[in-house]
Amino acid sequence: MSDIILETRDLTKYYGGVHALEGADFTLRKGEHVAIMGDNGAGKSTFVRQITGVEPRTRGEIIFDGKPVHFDGPLDARQAGIEAVFQTLALADDLDVSDNLFLGREKTWANWLGPFRFLDYKAMRADTIAALEKTAVKIPNIRNTIQYMSGGQRQCVAIARTATFHSKLTIMDEPTAALGVQETAQVENIIRTLKEQGEPLILISHNMRQVMDLVDRIIVFRRGRIVANLNKDDTDGQDVVAYITGAKTQPEYAGAA
Amino acid sequence: MAETTHGTGGLKYDSSRRSWPNEFNIFIALVIIVAIFEVLGQLLPYMNGQSFLFDTNDRFDSIFNEARLRIIILQVAIIGIISLGVTQVIISGGIDLSSGPLVAATAMIVMSFAQTELVNGNPNPKAVFGDWAFDLPVIVPIIVGLIFGAFIGAINGILIAFTRIPPFIATLGMFLICRGIAQWWTRGQPVSFPTESYAALGAGMMPVVWFIMLAVVCHVLLRYTVYGKHTYAIGSNEDAARMSGINVRRHKVLIYMIASMLAAFAAIILSSKNLTAQSGMGLFYELYAIAMAVIGGVSLTGGRGSIIGTVLGAMVFGVIQSGFTYIKLDAYFQIMAMGAIIISAVVLDKWRQQRAATRI
Numbered sequence: 001m002s003d004i005i006l007e008t009r010d011l012t013k014y015y016g017g018v019h020a021l022e023g024a025d026f027t028l029r030k031g032e033h034v035a036i037m038g039d040n041g042a043g044k045s046t047f048v049r050q051i052t053g054v055e056p057r058t059r060g061e062i063i064f065d066g067k068p069v070h071f072d073g074p075l076d077a078r079q080a081g082i083e084a085v086f087q088t089l090a091l092a093d094d095l096d097v098s099d100n101l102f103l104g105r106e107k108t109w110a111n112w113l114g115p116f117r118f119l120d121y122k123a124m125r126a127d128t129i130a131a132l133e134k135t136a137v138k139i140p141n142i143r144n145t146i147q148y149m150s151g152g153q154r155q156c157v158a159i160a161r162t163a164t165f166h167s168k169l170t171i172m173d174e175p176t177a178a179l180g181v182q183e184t185a186q187v188e189n190i191i192r193t194l195k196e197q198g199e200p201l202i203l204i205s206h207n208m209r210q211v212m213d214l215v216d217r218i219i220v221f222r223r224g225r226i227v228a229n230l231n232k233d234d235t236d237g238q239d240v241v242a243y244i245t246g247a248k249t250q251p252e253y254a255g256a257a
Numbered sequence: 258m259a260e261t262t263h264g265t266g267g268l269k270y271d272s273s274r275r276s277w278p279n280e281f282n283i284f285i286a287l288v289i290i291v292a293i294f295e296v297l298g299q300l301l302p303y304m305n306g307q308s309f310l311f312d313t314n315d316r317f318d319s320i321f322n323e324a325r326l327r328i329i330i331l332q333v334a335i336i337g338i339i340s341l342g343v344t345q346v347i348i349s350g351g352i353d354l355s356s357g358p359l360v361a362a363t364a365m366i367v368m369s370f371a372q373t374e375l376v377n378g379n380p381n382p383k384a385v386f387g388d389w390a391f392d393l394p395v396i397v398p399i400i401v402g403l404i405f406g407a408f409i410g411a412i413n414g415i416l417i418a419f420t421r422i423p424p425f426i427a428t429l430g431m432f433l434i435c436r437g438i439a440q441w442w443t444r445g446q447p448v449s450f451p452t453e454s455y456a457a458l459g460a461g462m463m464p465v466v467w468f469i470m471l472a473v474v475c476h477v478l479l480r481y482t483v484y485g486k487h488t489y490a491i492g493s494n495e496d497a498a499r500m501s502g503i504n505v506r507r508h509k510v511l512i513y514m515i516a517s518m519l520a521a522f523a524a525i526i527l528s529s530k531n532l533t534a535q536s537g538m539g540l541f542y543e544l545y546a547i548a549m550a551v552i553g554g555v556s557l558t559g560g561r562g563s564i565i566g567t568v569l570g571a572m573v574f575g576v577i578q579s580g581f582t583y584i585k586l587d588a589y590f591q592i593m594a595m596g597a598i599i600i601s602a603v604v605l606d607k608w609r610q611q612r613a614a615t616r617i
Contacts, residue, residue, distance in 0.1 A: 074500055090500040092493035094560035095486070103490055104501030106483050115484045115511060 004063075005030050005169055005200050006051070011060035013046050020046040022224045024060070028169070031198040033191070035211040038221035038244055044204050047221070048171055051202075052084045053077040065168055081168030085158050085175055097142040098128035101161050131164040132156075134193065137186050152183030159190050170194060171202045176210065188214060208237045220244055227253045279554040279561075282609070283569040290573060294580035301584060309583050325579060327462070333549070333575035334464035335530070337568065338523040340546040341475045342516030344567045347550055348479070349512050350492040350559030351417060351424035356520040356546055358435035359409055360539030363402050363524035365439050368448040368534035371398040371455040383449040385442075395454040399525060406521025407514050409435065414510030432543070439536040449533040459529030467526055471519065476564040488512060492559030548595070549574050552602040556610075 006028040013021040021043045028034055036044045050057045053071025062069050064080060071077040074084065091100050098121075107120040107127070128142050137156040139149070146154060155175060162170050172191075176184040191214050194201055205211050211218060212232065220228040220243040228243040228250045242248040294309040311322060339356045346353045372381055374391035381391070409431060416427040442448075457463070479485035487508050490498040499505050523542075528534040553570025555562025577598060581591045 075502060078500070078502065090494070090497040092490045092497050092560070094489055094493035099486060099490075103486075103498070104503050106486060108483060113482070115487075115508070116478060116482045118481050119483060119486060121481075 003030050004028070005065060006202075007061075007063040008051070009061040009063070011047070011050055011062065012058045013043075013050055013055065014058045019224050021050065024226055026219065026226065028200055028202065030200055031195075032217065033195055033201045033203065033215040034217045034219060035203045035205055035215040036219050036221060037205065037208075037211060037240060041223075042221040042244075043224040044221050045173060046224075048084070048173055048202070048204065051077070052082055052171060078167075082171065083162040083165070083167035083169070084171040085155075085162055085173065091146050091154060091158060093147040094145055096145050097132075097139055097157055098124045100146060100157055101128050101131065101164060105165065127164070131160050137190070150183075152179045152186075155179060156183065156186055156190075159187055163190050163194060166197070166199065169200050169202070171204075173204045174206065175203075176205070176207065184210075208240065211240075212237065222246055222249075225253070229253075279609075280563060280565045280569060283552070283554055283566055283573065287569060287573050287576065290576055290580070294576070294583060297580075297584050303585070307583075309580060325583075329572070329575040329579045330465050331462065332578060333571040334468035335523050335527050336542055336545045336574075337468045337549065337571040338464075338471055338526065339520045339542060340549040340567050340571055341471055341564060342519035343543075343546045344550045344553070344555050344562060344564060345475070345479065345488055345512050346424075346516045347547070347555050347557060348492045348559060348562050349488045349509065350495065351509070351512070352428065352547070352557070353413065353513065353516050354425065354428040354543050354547075355409065355413060355431035355435055356516070357539040357542035357544070358432050358439060359406065359517060359520045360524040360527060360542055361439035361534075361536055362409075362435040362442070363405055363521040364528040364534035364538060365442040365448055365536060366405055367398045367402040367521075367525055368451060368528050369442070370401050371395070371451040371528075372448070373450055373452045376450045381450050383447065385448055392452055395452065395458070398455060399458075402521045402525045403518050406518040406524075409521075410514035410517025411510060413517065414513030417513065418506035418509040436536075439538075442536070445536055447533050447535045451529065451532060455529055456532055457529070459526040459531075464526050464530060467522070471522070472564055472568050475519075479564055484508075484511070489560055492561075494560075545574065548599045548602075551599060551606075554606060556606060557603070 004027055006026070008024055008026045011021060011024040011026070012019075024043075024047060026047075036047065038044050046055075049055045050060075051062060053073050053076050064082070069080060071080070077084070092103060095103070102124050107123045108117045109120050111117045125142065132139055132142070137153075137160055139153055139157070146157065149157070155178070159172070159175060162172075176187050179187065188210060191201065191203065195214075201215075203211070203215060216232055218228070218230045218232060218235065218240055219226055220230070220240065222244065227246075228240075228248075230240065230243070230250075239248070243250070291310055295311075298304045298307055298309045308322065309325070311320060339360070343353050343356060369385035370390055370393055372384060372386075372391055374381060374388070376382070384391070413424075413428055413431055416422060416430075417424045420427075459467075479488065487498065487503050490501070490503060491505055491508060495505060524534075524539070527538065531538075549570040550562065550567045551557065551570070552573050553562065553566035553568070555567060555570075577595070578591070581594065586594070
């Protein structure tokens with residue numbers, strides 16, 4: 001009980017008649033990195049949207065950090081300690097890198113002034129440089145506004161934000177889908193940093209090499225159901241593909257497929 | 258190639274490719290506009306070689322035509338105060354159309370609490386209330402005005418933040434409500450004869466002093482406080498702001514309250530300067546205040562702009578108005594030309610943004 005950070009029981013989501021997610025039982029231990037794989041429409045993103053409170057679930061239970069939770073929205077989830085990087089990035093285009101990194105949790109002084117308390121730009125910029133350097137993210141000038149940055153740089157800023165503030169659980173939905181080779185390597189470095197820091201991660205990815213490199217465990221979704229729960233060391237790419245395509249199903253999930 | 262220490266990961270940063278601050282462009286525009294009027298003054302046959310900017314009378318030891326400069330800055334100071342609040346509203350992605358009529362309504366109400374009992378030894382002919390409201394300390398009308406402004410701003414903000422109706426509609430409704438309040442307050446009668454201490458608030462160059470002081474305060478608010486950062490964030494990407502844990506609704510109410518309190522303060526200064534309040538005052542002020550902000554580079558799509566830009570925009574506005582009078586342009590054409598200038602300011606801003614986006 002104590003070392004399980006997230007558990008779902010019979011998590012189910014119907015969009016009208018479409019059974020997008022059916023009876024997902026899932027556990028994630030502290031410090032564990034898990035990949036979710038599956039074809040398009042297999043229910044991966046739906047699963048994540050239930051956990052982060054973006055959509056209300058049809059049925060089932062989510063137990064986070066030992067307590068059953070019911071998030072009304074992504075903000076609720078975030079305050080509970082679930083940090084998610086979505087495919088659509090939540091960055092403010094007209095603000096610079098450190099502003100975005102610290103948005104909503106600025107370092108301040110003269111706090112008795114309430115909403116008019118002063119920003120501590122110096123500390124925030126120093127921390128930003130430290131955070132970006134630790135994750136080896138390359139940004140030419142952290143005082144440039146986000147609007148002038150490439151997709152990869154934006155993605156790196158969004159991910160650096162989740163890595164800077166120690167959350168209880170990080171979820172990344174295809175973080176490298178739109179990135180070039182170098183930028184992908186940077187994002188993977190950040191993920192390794194999270195692993196070293198012992199922070200749990202759920203990674204949705206189509207990239208088999210990436211998944212094999214980064215995670216401890218692979219969950220395979222097919223047609224809205226979990227069909228396999230594989231330890232990385234006991235499997236290989238061929239095997240995973242077999243589960244994704246439906247050639248194989250683990251015996252304990254046999255009823256699902 | 259200049260380098261800075263701000264790059265991370267060993268990247269060199271070429272500061273020569275950094276775009277100019279937008280405020281600098283507006284300053285250059287201001288200089289060019291002054292130069293154009295100066296040249297026009299020399300060229301137009303009916304001007305007799307009068308100068309727009311310089312002192313040509315040689316009666317005083319000054320280089321510049323100080324009288325004209327004074328008039329320019331005095332003319333824009335009061336609308337400029339409104340514009341400081343409108344700037345914040347527009348940066349947050351909203352718009353405030355109610356500020357002009359709010360000036361009228363506030364002036365009417367405030368003036369009623371600022372009347373003096375005896376005018377040249379006779380009872381005040383414009384008295385609104387009974388004896389108790391005569392010769393109150395000057396702080397009373399100021400506080401009444403600011404509370405009224407905050408109240409109207411709170412209604413604007415609550416409507417926009419909680420019912421999610423567009424800011425344009427909410428403040429358009431408030432535009433009419435405030436004009437109605439201004440006319441109903443005394444059934445259309447002007448309110449006059451303030452106390453001496455009230456009259457001192459807007460006497461002489463005092464409007465300019467208030468404008469500069471409030472501009473500094475607003476600049477600090479927007480640039481150096483959490484309030485300012487969140488205002489930009491909401492205007493830039495409201496969803497991102499909400500996801501980051503900012504209480505967007507509460508913040509919007511606060512922005513509209515501050516904007517309306519600034520408009521209410523402008524009403525106090527204006528009625529003090531004019532020594533009277535009329536229900537028709539503040540005509541077009543909301544549009545002029547928006548124009549100053551837009552000329553000053555505040556983007557109507559939100560997220561971009563600054564108080565420095567708005568102050569420069571106000572100066573451009575004042576110089577153009579004064580320049581039109583200087584070259585003896587007909588008043589009708591002045592209003593038309595003003596409209597054309599506001600449109601060009603927005604077009605230029607769009608063009609500049611597109612150009613900036615293509616040279617990453």
